[in-house]
Amino acid sequence: MDPAKPFVAMVGGEGWACELRAAELRALCQGVAVVVCQHSAVAGQLMAEESITINHESGGLWLELQGTATSWSLRFLLEPDTDRGCEGVWSAQASPQLAMALQKLECSGTLPV
Structure with a gap:
């Protein structure tokens, strides 16, 4: 990884986007897997x-599943x-698709170190 380019991914939703470092992307993948499970x-x-609200915090990332x-x-x-710092939300339509995409990314072994 090029230290001059510390961000490895960009996530976004309606009206927002955020670049993530490798550790942040891993924390997002793992955290989403935890709350969905x-x-x-x-x-x-x-x-x-x-309705239910489930929270998870790890690696400087706080997640909430609500619905x-x-x-x-x-x-x-x-x-x-x-x-x-960054804050974002995915709609009920986008959240399951995001969770599946993050799971595929994590399971494929292509997450940056």
Whole structure:
């Protein structure tokens, strides 16, 4: 990796985008996998109108999954460091697709070190 270019990926949603370093991208992939797995574990116990919020924090990244058994959105906050911070949200339509894309990226072994 070129130290002059510390960012390895860009994530974005409606009206926002954020560049991520390798460790931040790994934390996002792993964190999304954790909250989606936790949601899957309890989704069958939720009534149709019941909502749930699941939080996860690791590696300077805070994540939140919020929704119902069948529809949920993701929100993240990258803790500000010396040069930047970032916050973003993905809609209920985009969140499952994002989770699948991050899982493929992580499982493919192509995440930067």
